[in-house]
Amino acid sequence: MRVSFNVNGEDVTADDVWPGESLLYVLRERLGLPGSKNACEQGECGSCTVYFDDVTACSCMIAAGQAQGRRVRTVEGLSQGRGAERELSTVQEAFVEAGAVQCGFCTPGLVVQTDDLLERTVGAGLPAPDDAQIREALAGNLCRCTGYEKIIEAVHLAAGRRSGGGA
């Protein structure tokens, strides 16, 4: 089948899609967007988290056909430009700076989920999230390397910068 939707602001079409494919598979294998990760493909780990319209979701749990006509935003859509010209988002910058990245396989999902958390808090004029709010928001994203401490630090760092007028 043919599936058309919008990814990171661009209208795309994937042909010859087998109906059993997930949105994750289409992004990774048909559209050249492997940033969303395939850690469990059962909706348990959050590594494939994307914005589906404006709500974060595990793209492995969305059938390719369900994406027809929708807006999808992946980790690749959070930074501006590519290569040496690339400008990291506040959240991406904070993850690198705080040491929240080890193997990095969980990172794209966490970056998208954190972006959403900050959008809903400091982005909406609310106070920066505290530890308990951060833990609740990121409870669906597994990380096996870090023990999560540096991830929490990164979220605080990004929230501080975003509420302080950062991007």
Place this chain on the structure above:
Amino acid sequence: MAATIRTVTDLASTTEDGVGASPRRPDGTLKVTGEFAYSSDLWMEDMLWGATLRSPHPHAEILGIDITEAVKVPGVHAVLTHEDVPGEKRYGLEHRDQPVLAFGKVRYEGEPVAVVAADHPETARRAMERIRVDYGVLEPVVDSRRAALDPDCPRVHEEGTLPENPEHNPRGNRLRYQPIRTGAFSEVAGSQERERRVLERLRAEADVVVSSEYEVGMQDQAFLGPESGMAVPAEDGGVDLYVATQWLHVDQRQIAPALGLPQEKVRLTLAGVGGAFGAREDLSMQIHACLLALRTGRPVKFVYDREESFYGHVHRHPARMRYEHGARSDGTLLYATAEIIVDGGAYASATPAVVGVASSLGIGPYEVPHVLLDAYGVYTNNPPCGAMRGFGAVQACFAYESQMDRLAEELGVHPVDLRIKNAMSQGSRIITGQEIDMPLPMAEMLRICRDLPMPPAREDLADPSDPRILPGGVAGTTRGEGVVRGVGYGLGLKNLCFSEGFDDYSTARVRLEVSGGEPVVLVHTAAAEVGQGLVTVKGQIARTELGVEKVVIAPSDTQVGSAGSSSASRQSYMTGGAVKVACASVRAEVFSLARERGLVPDDLPDTDLSLVGGKLVSATAGALVSLVDLLGEASDGGTVVERTREYHHRPTEMLDPRLGQGASHTQFGMCVHRAVVDVDVELGLVKVVALDAVQDVGRILHPQQLLGQIQGGSAQGLGLALMEEIQVRDGRIRNPSFTDYLIPTILDTPPMRIEVLEHPDPHSPYGLRGAGEPPTLSSTPAIVAAVRAATGRALTHAPVRPEDIVGIEL
């Protein structure tokens, strides 16, 4: 961070981002943008998808395999069985006992039987459904104690499976038996009757005796990046493999013979690795992908899904252990006995080495005059087990630390005081007779850990019934009733680097040149970056040694000598050491170049010279020449200085097979944990409130990455303490998913305060100590001890299950 104790020369230089600083990871930007190419992200226009048909039985004869219908499926390009393996039919890390594709028998559920290459993963799956395998089902051997001790137990492997090591398997299923005897036991070794009499005498002499059985469940490494990679056939008849692994050269050494190719025609490049923790030490899809690529002439990509991943790699050995300790009334340990049985499953993997660690460190870092210990690693038809962070030391640590707590309770003393009373230190000898010839500030670490600030009592919090701080969380299973706090301690001794006579080395190629008007260093090794941050550390060492800020890290591949494995907490030591000595050689060449050109006054010795800030500097005469002027632009015929060096650690010895004596280890590391838990004693739910640690790392190379290692290792120990166990019944895995095999989420993981000590090891580069594994040992017993303190239950099984806490049998 704690006050540091530095006795080595302070190496901080004026070059930024050297050893001791926390520069950003060079791969960090690509990882946060999604552009970093992991092994599962590889893509080529004409690639095929590989898939693996696996045995549904833990033990069965293969009566026939029929692929006729499978090859007819449109889109299928190849279906291969054991008959299509052109070279060696078996491979293995230590023993070549594992079939590339099963023949004759299958010995575990999930064993690969056939592989398929097709144009879509679903096509491959449909083809696999059409492969007919006739099995004659056999009774599986699943009881590890029986496999170890009962000579009448059926054999998992037939005679001759291990032709190179027939003596390894005298009783059928034993992969390794390692006894250790010290003190009075060493004098009667070999006679069970006389050993029994010695034991009875010691029991009579002891004021307190505690004995118990312990079990550690089968833990999964649960790296997030699944087994994956791509094999690309080459024009010379060889193959290029891009794969996530821990040790490129040991993969190459196993792949080439199976393909019937010389080593140099099997070229490996490290693809992005999504975590490892030991699970990538053994091969998974490597040979299968190469076979299919060579057969089809097309690139072949494999990506396991999570369920297949549970069958596709080895796990942490489950252990069954019996311990007895006798002590005098003042708490001094008198004797200890231990029986440790680790279940290796169907194939050897690293089991013999795991037994070597579990036995030699089996009593922990405690002074005990008389020890009788027997450790066994066995074959069964359970899932194969091998390397996981902590490697045999984790299992023993849970048992000996539990024993220390029981003794403290019997004697009515604080568990920390009992440990300090019997603590080893520099100069002590572990039970193998090996002297600890480096600092081991165990008593100091225990005191620091005990004195760390406690988290506030729940009653002192603004809202003591906030469900988010209670066991059960927002499920709201309690508002605080039935919740009891407990505190527990644990520590563990871990060997670092490879042991038991293995010639452990790493290789580094370092090139210094001037490019684009500035000095640039290229560092090339085959070491696997698995997330730990070795790529950062290699650059820091090059900057510190060569005084050059711009360092490029070349991709890891087999075009340079072996780096050894990214395991045993060894890469900062070994590959770090190799980069350091290669840099020293480059530096010496720069000095001699400068002397040849008359830029160094003759009376200045090399010891007066250094490379700092892109210049050759004399401590007495100041800056002598810039590297740009000395070497000249490389593209204009300037000088390029390149050196390749191997770094070996000091030799170690095998344990002798009778008394288990020998200096088998390179280095020792230790971590001490204190856990604070709240337990809902009515529902058996646990909330870890704090998990604080003290670790000595000799010398901190990268403070931020170090904390990430200690916190990450602590969290994996938390998982083993409270939730992680692969459930195996009758040889079958019952929970191969992240729905049923739970690893800690951010809600399960508490704040972790880490204190780091720096007592340098005189034998290692910069005085460093491997840091990745020790916290994984100690956090488990600390948490279980805290749960015991809250519940009063014995809790002899890790992980602790809710039914253990509430005391019901399921």
